[in-house]
Amino acid sequence: MRNFTSVSDVHDVQALVDEAIRMKGTPASHLHQGAGKTLGLIFMNPSLRTRISTQKAAANLGMNAMVLNVDKDGWALEFEEGAIMNGNTVEHVKEAAAVMGAYCDIIGIRCFPGLKNREEDDAEIVLNQFMRYAGVPVISLESATLHPFQSLADMITLHENWNSPGKKPKVVLSWAPHIKPLPQAVANSFSEWTLAAGFDLTITHPKGLELPERFTKGAHIVHDQNEALQGADFIYVKNWSSYTNYGKVHEAPEWMLREEKLKHCALGKIMHCLPVRRNLELSDDLLDSNRSLVIQQAENRVWSAQVVLKNILSNLNPA
Numbered sequence: 001m002r003n004f005t006s007v008s009d010v011h012d013v014q015a016l017v018d019e020a021i022r023m024k025g026t027p028a029s030h031l032h033q034g035a036g037k038t039l040g041l042i043f044m045n046p047s048l049r050t051r052i053s054t055q056k057a058a059a060n061l062g063m064n065a066m067v068l069n070v071d072k073d074g075w076a077l078e079f080e081e082g083a084i085m086n087g088n089t090v091e092h093v094k095e096a097a098a099v100m101g102a103y104c105d106i107i108g109i110r111c112f113p114g115l116k117n118r119e120e121d122d123a124e125i126v127l128n129q130f131m132r133y134a135g136v137p138v139i140s141l142e143s144a145t146l147h148p149f150q151s152l153a154d155m156i157t158l159h160e161n162w163n164s165p166g167k168k169p170k171v172v173l174s175w176a177p178h179i180k181p182l183p184q185a186v187a188n189s190f191s192e193w194t195l196a197a198g199f200d201l202t203i204t205h206p207k208g209l210e211l212p213e214r215f216t217k218g219a220h221i222v223h224d225q226n227e228a229l230q231g232a233d234f235i236y237v238k239n240w241s242s243y244t245n246y247g248k249v250h251e252a253p254e255w256m257l258r259e260e261k262l263k264h265c266a267l268g269k270i271m272h273c274l275p276v277r278r279n280l281e282l283s284d285d286l287l288d289s290n291r292s293l294v295i296q297q298a299e300n301r302v303w304s305a306q307v308v309l310k311n312i313l314s315n316l317n318p319a
């Protein structure tokens with residue numbers, strides 16, 4: 001593995017999940033793999049889990065991790081080729097990425113979408129410019145369209161909670177209400193990883209909130225939430241803003257998941273990437289019940305980051 005920006009960077013999802021679970025049992029088993037190596041973590045947007053879990057994963061591999069909060073501490077960056085920089089931007093990504101690449105062996109970047117211009121967000125300009133100019137491997141800490149570390153942690157969590165080998169669980173991605181326009185990245189990513197892992201995926205959302213087909217091809221799309229939830233083993237709850245009416249908030253408070261909607265579920269475990277707005281996206285009764293896997297998902301962010309960093313380091317230091 002050279003970069004980690006989507007499921008396409010992974011040769012075998014199940015093998016990576018199995019390796020992460022082994023690593024979870026022996027966190028320090030590769031403590032020397034990252035000795036003398038530096039991980040640079042660039043945040044253009046806020047984070048709790050991604051920042052800390054990736055730093056912990058780096059420490060477990062013996063790496064030094066440096067964090068730059070570009071949104072607060074860094075120079076305002078320019079990404080446009082040929083820009084005349086007489087506005088608010090101070091430094092071009094050509095220099096910024098190359099300088100970070102000179103200090104670091106691997107660079108991670110979080111770069112949310114603007115949610116104003118769909119074509120620009122789909123083009124993943126920030127992520128691609130860093131990959132072009134950094135000169136070192138780049139890992140996505142959530143880009144405009146995808147959140148692969150979250151999805152790998154979610155695959156680990158699904159694997160740990162499914163005890164019927166030989167039978168596939170029914171996985172449902174259920175849209176949730178929110179008051180702010182949120183990215184589609186977690187939902188896109190969960191869909192592509194779940195399908196790549198060979199699970200049966202149903203996506204349920206109000207009409208008009210369709211996700212891009214390039215991430216959902218193979219999933220069942222059901223607009224009736226109650227119908228979608230019938231027999232569900234895992235329900236991933238997530239808001240995303242409209243893709244067709246791009247970036248707009250859709251108001252549908254009745255879509256909040258609560259215990260009474262799970263009467264006809266099989267296993268009925270609840271997942272969410274966090275942060276979650278209680279009693280808006282998901283009810284207290286579910287989040288506080290033993291149906292909830294949200295803390296386990298967050299914990300598994302460490303092992304998703306560690307297994308990916310370990311694989312990239314293996315390519316930097318071939319045995």
Ligand code: CP
Binds near residue numbers: 048050
């Ligand atoms: N799930 C997730 O990425 O959390 P943070 O935004 O806190 O990093």
